[in-house]
Amino acid sequence: MKSIENMPKTYDPAGSEDRIYQNWLDKGYFHAVVNPDKKPFTIVIPPPNITGQLHMGHALDNTLQDSIIRFKRMQGYETLWLPGTDHASIATEAKIVDKMAQEGLKKEDVTREQFLERAWAWRKEYGGRIVNQLKKLGSSCDWERERFTMDEGLSKAVTEVFVRLYEKGLIYKGERITNWCPRCNTSISDIEVIYEEQDGHFWYINYPFADGSGSLMIATTRPETLLGDVAVAVNPEDEKYKDLVGKELILPLVGRRIPVIADDYVELGFGTGAVKITPAHDPNDFNVGARHNLEVIQIMDSRGVINENGGKYCGMDRFEARKQIVKDLEAEGLLVKVEPYKHNVGTCQRCGTTVEPFVSSQWYVKMKPLAEPAIKAVRDGKTRFIPQRFENIYFNWMENIQDWCISRQLWWGHRIPAYYCADCGKIIVAREKPAKCPDCGCETLEQDPDTLDTWFSSALWPFSTLGWPENTPELKYFYPTNVLVTGYDIIFFWVARMIFSGVEQMGEVPFRHVLIHGLVRDEQGRKMSKSLGNGIDPLEVIKDYGTDALRYSLISGNSPGNDQRFLTSKVEFARNFGNKIWNATRFVLMNFDDGVDFSNVDRADFTAEDKWILSLQNRLIKEVTDNMERYELGVALTKVTDFIWDVFCDWYIELVKPRLFDPENKSRLACMYVLNRVLVNSMKLLHPFMPFITEEIYQNLIKDAESIMISKWPEADDSLIDEAAEKELGLVIESIKSIRNIRTQMNVPNSVKTTVIFVTGSENFALIDESKGALKRLGFAQEIVTAEDESEAPGDSATAIIPGAKIFIPLRELIDVEKETARLTKELENIEYELKRVGGKLANEGFISKAPQRLIDQEREKLAKYEELRKSTAERLEKVKSMKELRKSTAERLEKVKSMKNN
RNA sequence: GGAGGCGUAGCUCAGCCGGUUAGAGCGUUCGGUUCACAUCCGAAAGGUCGAGGGUUCGAGUCCCCCCGUCUCCACCA
Numbered sequence: 001m002k003s004i005e006n007m008p009k010t011y012d013p014a015g016s017e018d019r020i021y022q023n024w025l026d027k028g029y030f031h032a033v034v035n036p037d038k039k040p041f042t043i044v045i046p047p048p049n050i051t052g053q054l055h056m057g058h059a060l061d062n063t064l065q066d067s068i069i070r071f072k073r074m075q076g077y078e079t080l081w082l083p084g085t086d087h088a089s090i091a092t093e094a095k096i097v098d099k100m101a102q103e104g105l106k107k108e109d110v111t112r113e114q115f116l117e118r119a120w121a122w123r124k125e126y127g128g129r130i131v132n133q134l135k136k137l138g139s140s141c142d143w144e145r146e147r148f149t150m151d152e153g154l155s156k157a158v159t160e161v162f163v164r165l166y167e168k169g170l171i172y173k174g175e176r177i178t179n180w181c182p183r184c185n186t187s188i189s190d191i192e193v194i195y196e197e198q199d200g201h202f203w204y205i206n207y208p209f210a211d212g213s214g215s216l217m218i219a220t221t222r223p224e225t226l227l228g229d230v231a232v233a234v235n236p237e238d239e240k241y242k243d244l245v246g247k248e249l250i251l252p253l254v255g256r257r258i259p260v261i262a263d264d265y266v267e268l269g270f271g272t273g274a275v276k277i278t279p280a281h282d283p284n285d286f287n288v289g290a291r292h293n294l295e296v297i298q299i300m301d302s303r304g305v306i307n308e309n310g311g312k313y314c315g316m317d318r319f320e321a322r323k324q325i326v327k328d329l330e331a332e333g334l335l336v337k338v339e340p341y342k343h344n345v346g347t348c349q350r351c352g353t354t355v356e357p358f359v360s361s362q363w364y365v366k367m368k369p370l371a372e373p374a375i376k377a378v379r380d381g382k383t384r385f386i387p388q389r390f391e392n393i394y395f396n397w398m399e400n401i402q403d404w405c406i407s408r409q410l411w412w413g414h415r416i417p418a419y420y421c422a423d424c425g426k427i428i429v430a431r432e433k434p435a436k437c438p439d440c441g442c443e444t445l446e447q448d449p450d451t452l453d454t455w456f457s458s459a460l461w462p463f464s465t466l467g468w469p470e471n472t473p474e475l476k477y478f479y480p481t482n483v484l485v486t487g488y489d490i491i492f493f494w495v496a497r498m499i500f501s502g503v504e505q506m507g508e509v510p511f512r513h514v515l516i517h518g519l520v521r522d523e524q525g526r527k528m529s530k531s532l533g534n535g536i537d538p539l540e541v542i543k544d545y546g547t548d549a550l551r552y553s554l555i556s557g558n559s560p561g562n563d564q565r566f567l568t569s570k571v572e573f574a575r576n577f578g579n580k581i582w583n584a585t586r587f588v589l590m591n592f593d594d595g596v597d598f599s600n601v602d603r604a605d606f607t608a609e610d611k612w613i614l615s616l617q618n619r620l621i622k623e624v625t626d627n628m629e630r631y632e633l634g635v636a637l638t639k640v641t642d643f644i645w646d647v648f649c650d651w652y653i654e655l656v657k658p659r660l661f662d663p664e665n666k667s668r669l670a671c672m673y674v675l676n677r678v679l680v681n682s683m684k685l686l687h688p689f690m691p692f693i694t695e696e697i698y699q700n701l702i703k704d705a706e707s708i709m710i711s712k713w714p715e716a717d718d719s720l721i722d723e724a725a726e727k728e729l730g731l732v733i734e735s736i737k738s739i740r741n742i743r744t745q746m747n748v749p750n751s752v753k754t755t756v757i758f759v760t761g762s763e764n765f766a767l768i769d770e771s772k773g774a775l776k777r778l779g780f781a782q783e784i785v786t787a788e789d790e791s792e793a794p795g796d797s798a799t800a801i802i803p804g805a806k807i808f809i810p811l812r813e814l815i816d817v818e819k820e821t822a823r824l825t826k827e828l829e830n831i832e833y834e835l836k837r838v839g840g841k842l843a844n845e846g847f848i849s850k851a852p853q854r855l856i857d858q859e860r861e862k863l864a865k866y867e868e869l870r871k872s873t874a875e876r877l878e879k880v881k882s883m884k885e886l887r888k889s890t891a892e893r894l895e896k897v898k899s900m901k902n903n
Numbered sequence: 904g905g906a907g908g909c910g911u912a913g914c915u916c917a918g919c920c921g922g923u924u925a926g927a928g929c930g931u932u933c934g935g936u937u938c939a940c941a942u943c944c945g946a947a948a949g950g951u952c953g954a955g956g957g958u959u960c961g962a963g964u965c966c967c968c969c970c971g972u973c974u975c976c977a978c979c980a
Contacts, residue, residue, distance in 0.1 A: 010942065195978075202980090220980065233980095267979055275980045284980075344978065389907065396906065396976065488975085518908095523915090525973095557916050557928075562908080563974090567915060569929050576942040587939030630919080638917070638927070653939080737946090744946040750935060778945095834924060846960030855922060855961095862923080 004589040007700060011582035013546025017692045021135060029073075029710055030140045032080035034477040041077035042481040043069055044462050044511075045141065046494070047149065049088035050123050051095050054133035056520035056528060056554075056566055057487060059538040063551045064517060064633065065485045066139050067688040071628045072482075073140070074684065074713035080478050081140060082465050084147035085127060089413035089454045090184055090350050096122055096412065112411050112449075119412045123148075136539060138547050138691045140709065147465045149457040150414070157464035158414045158457050159431055161505060166418075166429040170366045171406075173418075173427065177279075177286040178405050180358035181348035182304030182318075186409040187362050188348060189453060190402055191492050193355050195344040204272065204336040205329055207232060210248040210257055216241075217336055219271040221343055222281075223329070224322040226251065227310045228299040229258055231277040233288055236262035238273050252334045253325060254311060263288050280359050296359055302409070304356055318356065363407040363416060363450070371398045374500035382509045383499060386631050387561045390488060390516050397492050398500075406453045413451030420446050459497035462510035479506065483513040483631070488561065491516070515631050518563035520554070525565055536566055548690035549574035555689055556637045577641060578693050581686070584649050585697045588675045591660050598673045605670035608732070608767060609655045609774070611725035616647055617678055621716040624685050633689070640685045648678060651733060658773030676701065681714045731764065731804045732771045738800030739779035742809055745823060746798055746816055753782035757797070759790045760805040768805075795883060799824070801872045803865050817884040824877040831873060835866045 024030065032040075043065050048058060065081060073079040096119050097107050107115065127148070134141065147154060165171040178187045203223045206215040218232055229251050234241035245262045265288050266275050279289030280298040289296060299310045306313045306321045313321045329335040346355040375398050377383060378391055385391045407416060419428045423442035428434055436443045457464070462484075466475040480502070486495060495514055502510030522528055528535040541550045552574035558564040606614075620643050627636035656675065659665045680701060687694040687708050698708035705711075739756060748754065756779055758768050765786050768775070772784045787793065793808035796815050800807040838859055841847050848856060 007939095009940070218980080222980090265980095270979055272980095277980095282980080284978095343980095346978095392906070393975070400977085492976095525915095559917070562916095565915065567929080570915080572942075573928060576940095579942045580940065583940035583943085585939080590939070627919090632919075634917070635919080642927080649939090650944080654944095740945060741947085744934065747934085750945090830924080837924085841961080844960055848960080850960050851922075858923075 004586060004700075007582070007586050007589070009583070009586075011546075011579050011693060011696075013548060013578070013692060014543070016696050017136075017138070017547055020692050020695050021138065024140065024707065024709060025143070027707065029707060030081070030142050031144050032078055032142050032478075034473045035078045036477075038076065038078040040080065040478050041069070041072040042080045042082070042478040043483055043485065044465060044481055045081065045083045046484075046486050046490070047084045047086040047147075047458065047461065048130045048134075049091055050085045050127035050130070050148075051088055051091045052085075052130045054130060054137075054538050056536060056538055058130075058134070059137060059550060060517055060520050060554045060564075061485055061487065062134055062137050062139050063554050063689075064515065066137070066691070067551075067555060067633055068483065068485070068515075068628075068631070069140055070688040070691060070709060071713065073709065074687070074711060076712070080142055080145070082145050082147070082478075083131070083134070083139070083141035083143060084461075084465060085130065085149070086454060086458055087123070087148065087150045087413060089408060089410050089451055090186065090188075092119060092122070093410050093412040094184065094350065107411075115411050133539065136542055136547065138551065140691075145465070149454075149461075153467065154457060154460070154464045155414055157460050157468055158452065159417045160469045161460060161501070162417055162452070162456075163429055163431055164505070165365060170369060171363060171429075172366065173361060173363050175359065175361045176364075177281075177283050177357050177359050178362055179346065179355045180302065180360070181351065181353055182302065182356055183351050183353040184348060184410075185302055187358070187360060187405055187407065188350075188355070189405045189455075192349040193346040194349050196347050197342055198345045200341050200343050200345070202271070202339040202341040203326060203329075204338070205252065206334045206336055207249040207252060207258075207276075208334075210250050215334075216244065216249060216260065216274050217272045218274045218276045220276055221341060222322070223325050224306070224313075224318055225278040225281045225299070226276065226325060227254060227306065227313060227321075228278040228280045228297045229254075229256075229276045230279060230289065230294045230297060231258050231261045231292065233261050233263045233266050233275045233277050234273060235264065235266040235268050238266070238268055240273060252332065253328055261288075261292050263291065281357055283357050286357070286359070298359060300356065300358070302358065302360075362405050363418075363448075365404040365406055367401040367403050370500040370504055371401050373503050374398060374496070377499065377503050377509050383511060383514060385514045385516060387516065387559075390491060390514070390561065393488070393491055394496055394499075398496060404453075406456050407448075407450040408453055409449075410451050413454065414457055416448040416450050416452060418448040420448065422446060455493055455497055458494055459501040460505070462498055462502060463506055468505070479510070480508050481511045483515055484511040485515045485517070488516050488518065513631070516561045518558075518561055521563055521565050523565055523567060525563075528566075541571060545571045545575045546578065546692070548578055548693050551689055551691075552577065552637070555633050556641070558634050560631065577645065578690065580649060581644055581683075581697065582693065584644070584653065585679065585701060587653060588679055589700065592672055592676075596669070596672055598669075598676065601670055601673040603670075605667040606674070607659070607667055607670070607770060608725050608728045609652060609771075610667075610670060610674045611720075611722045612729035613647065613652045613678055614674065614720045615722040615726055617643065617681060618716045618718070618720045621681065621685065621714045625713070625716070628688070637686075637689050640682065640689075644682050644686070648682060652678070654778055655732075655771075655774040658777060683708060684711060684714050728764075728767050731767065731802070732774065734802045735800075735805060735807055736775060736778045738802055738807055739775075739781070739809065742798045742800055742823075743780060745819055746811060746814055748780075748811065748814055750780055752814075753780055754809050754811065755783050755785060756781040757785045757787055757793045757808040757810070758805055759787050759793065759808065762788075764804060795879065799876050799880075801827070801869055801876060803869065806872060806876075817880060820880050821877065821884060824873060824880060828870065828873045828877060831866055831870045835863070835870060838863045838866060 046061060069079050069081040162171060179190065179193045180187055200221050202219050202221060204217055204219050206217050208215040216232060232249055234245065244260045247260050248257045249260060251258050265284060277285045277288050279286045279294055279296045297309055299306055300318055301307050304318045306316045308314050313324060316324065326335065347353060348355055375395060378394060417429055419433055421437035421440060421442050422444035424437060424440040426437055426439045433447065434445060437445060462481050463475060463479055466472060466479055468475055498510045502508060519527060522534045526532060526534060538550060549571050553570040620639060624636045624639055656671050659668055659671045683694040683697050691709065695708050699705055760768065768784065768786050775781055775784050790806055794810040796812050797808035797810045798815055798820050841859055842863060
């Protein structure tokens with residue numbers, strides 16, 4: 001074992017990670033195949049946008065997935081983590097438009113084909129960037145199966161689904177009011193609208209009656225829409241306005257005669273009770289208009305510019321028009337007042353522009369029939385959310401779902417497979433462009449110019465990536481996938497849509513579990529955002545601390561569904577932990593004999609501490625495996641860390657040193673064996689989280705090792721669970737802690753070695769004897785003495801009384817009687833408190849009759865233990881007190897002698 | 904308007920199905936250069952688990968209500 005030569009004092013991630021990752025790639029460990037001999041375990045990646053740059057959200061999401069997939073791989077599943085990217089129609093199109101703007105070009109300056117050429121070129125150049133960044137994270141994706149939402153196969157899936165839904169009557173085209181972004185110049189779906197509270201105004205405007213009998217006052221937050229008003233509505237129950245219904249008003253600035261109508265939609269007591277109705281530019285007004293058969297007058301174009309219906313305001317931007325209209329109303333004396341008003345304004349998720357409700361012809365998916373079975377599937381537990389509370393969010397949305405607007409006035413994306421006959425106008429939805437119109441035989445057919453919402457293709461991701469609509473072996477084997485890992489922010493956008501698509505197209509949910517995580521915030525708890533400039537680049541963190549440290553910091557100390565703050569102190573801790581295990585390994589290797597051979601280790605040579613740590617590690621394996629299976633990664637990682645640092649490094653290694661350094665010791669080989677075994681297993685348990693350093697250590701530790709990532713996940717061996725050993729070592733550790741505590745309190749420097757006297761039952765003699773080396777080392781003792789009776793201990797000893805032993809440390813003049821008294825008094829108080837608590841419990845009739853026997857026995861045992869401790873501690877305290885008196889009187893005598901002399 | 908999260912040590916957070924003396928990291932105080940590691944080791948201080956009520960033999964954990972805080976959904980011109 002000369003590996004130690006490769007191991008400097010501190011672990012250097014930069015020197016290892018790329019090399020290790022390349023090796024994994026070369027060996028093909030990430031690749032999954034259809035293997036009937038193994039059970040599959042599948043995750044499909046949430047495909048990042050090709051415009052994406054790795055951010056902390058990706059880092060968290062992918063670290064979770066990689067940790068799960070590595071765990072399952074080691075458990076022996078045929079694991080597929082299927083990666084890929086999303087074409088992100090609107091985001092990418094915006095990038096291309098921006099880039100063209102730099103050349104002084106507008107989108108309209110090029111043809112659709114030229115534009116798409118640019119887009120594909122852009123994709124080729126930048127689309128792989130995020131993939132390489134995912135690799136830096138250590139992601140063990142099957143890169144041979146990488147997919148892109150606009151690949152040929154996936155596009156075919158999109159067309160297939162569109163056609164099927166259309167044929168089932170679940171996709172229709174309709175002229176409706178939709179959310180529209182004037183900047184992106186496209187329709188957007190309801191969930192792409194972000195409502196923001198903004199400071200606005202309430203403008204109160206008088207609409208004069210046509211008969212000259214005064215006027216009716218309305219209030220609006222968007223005065224420019226006045227141009228499209230076709231009525232004013234009041235509530236039919238409104239006494240104030242009852243007589244006005246049916247009368248006509250003159251629309252200010254426009255002069256159009258519009259009726260006063262009655263509609264329930266108007267809320268009594270809000271505003272003036274009279275509402276202007278603009279069907280073309282407000283969704284509620286659109287519905288009112290439909291009920292009353294009102295005209296729909298569009299006054300703006302798709303860019304938010306007032307059109308010819310706006311008369312003299314034609315050509316003005318909507319906000320410019322707003323100002324001018326207010327000014328003109330004021331001039332005409334029709335503006336009554338202006339009030340400041342806070343209200344919610346819909347903005348475009350992509351660009352932040354105020355959304356404009358806009359009437360246009362769009363394609364919709366009829367949602368109710370799709371939602372129902374998807375709701376049922378989750379109700380029936382076919383898919384479970386972790387944590388479960390997110391199911392409520394899913395249900396709430398799905399139960400109140402509106403039809404989904406899927407057409408976009410964009411070029412980059414999947415083009416809608418609908419064709420229009422130039423002659424008769426028939427709409428033909430088909431997988432391939434038909435040769436001629438089936439109705440009129442006309443051969444001029446135009447394909448719909450629009451593309452589909454990006455999420456339409458993402459919704460098919462779990463099966464389109466596996467080859468659907470072909471019935472591939474992959475699809476059969478890997479579908480449904482096991483777990484989907486994603487943030488709560490895209491449950492509606494993506495998770496819900498995958499579920500109803502999977503249920504509809506495959507007849508089976510796309511995944512069994514949905515593991516939801518929260519956001520990674522900055523140190524102050526703010527959302528990381530470009531505008532705040534508070535984002536932390538994961539690649540920078542990797543550069544400074546290593547990938548494993550980053551991954552560790554993202555997983556540890558947080559639980560599913562909760563947001564977390566990104567703390568540099570946490571990354572530092574993780575880096576330190578890496579270094580700790582690195583050095584533990586160095587220590588182990590340093591002390592191994594050359595060519596050490598464990599094949600003839602005799603279990604009979606195992607000492608108490610060997611049995612103890614093997615027992616604890618086997619408990620750990622059970623717990624961690626259980627936590628991993630329940631996706632409690634944070635808990636699992638904490639447990640592994642505590643075990644490695646506290647149990648293995650701080651106790652086991654320290655306890656074992658006397659044996660290891662003594663070439664004559666007969667259990668030396670056993671100890672090397674245990675060191676090796678425990679360390680290797682620990683690295684395996686840690687590997688899903690810290691893949692690189694564990695691989696590096698594994699390679700150093702095991703000669704000719706292939707790779708930790710394909711090694712077998714440790715299995716617990718119940719025969720190694722040893723309660724007696726745990727109890728014994730518990731006593732040793734408690735003893736050492738007590739000794740250290742006393743020494744610190746009494747300010748005894750480490751250089752001063754003391755004698756330690758154990759008064760303990762004979763059953764522990766052998767144990768103390770066996771542990772002498774460790775006790776001496778760790779308790780800074782010169783010698784360890786066992787005694788039958790405490791009378792053998794000198795009076796001027798500090799004492800620790802613990803269950804199973806009384807420990808005396810003769811300190812002579814070093815002893816501080818005051819402190820010792822205080823310490824023992826506090827000890828006694830604690831014991832009394834516990835006695836009261838336990839005693840009370842056992843005196844409780846209800847506890848005795850209803851609590852499980854196991855607990856009652858435990859409490860009884862405790863009571864006996866504390867009673868014993870109280871007796872011993874009280875006795876000891878009395879002795880120390882009398883010692884104090886003695887000292888005091890001695891001091892007084894001395895004083896006396898002195899003063900006599902002076903006289 | 905509806906739904907949900909969070910409130911546990913100075914800070915950031917764990918704490919599953921209710922059951923040892925409620926934990927960790929950072930920070931703080933004190934002490935440590937013997938050959939794995941100062942990216943370290945040892946010792947310690949620090950919490951009536953937001954308030955109140957209830958269920959229970961037993962509540963940080965379950966229920967109700969209130970306070971504070973954050974988020975999501977809906978959206979009233």
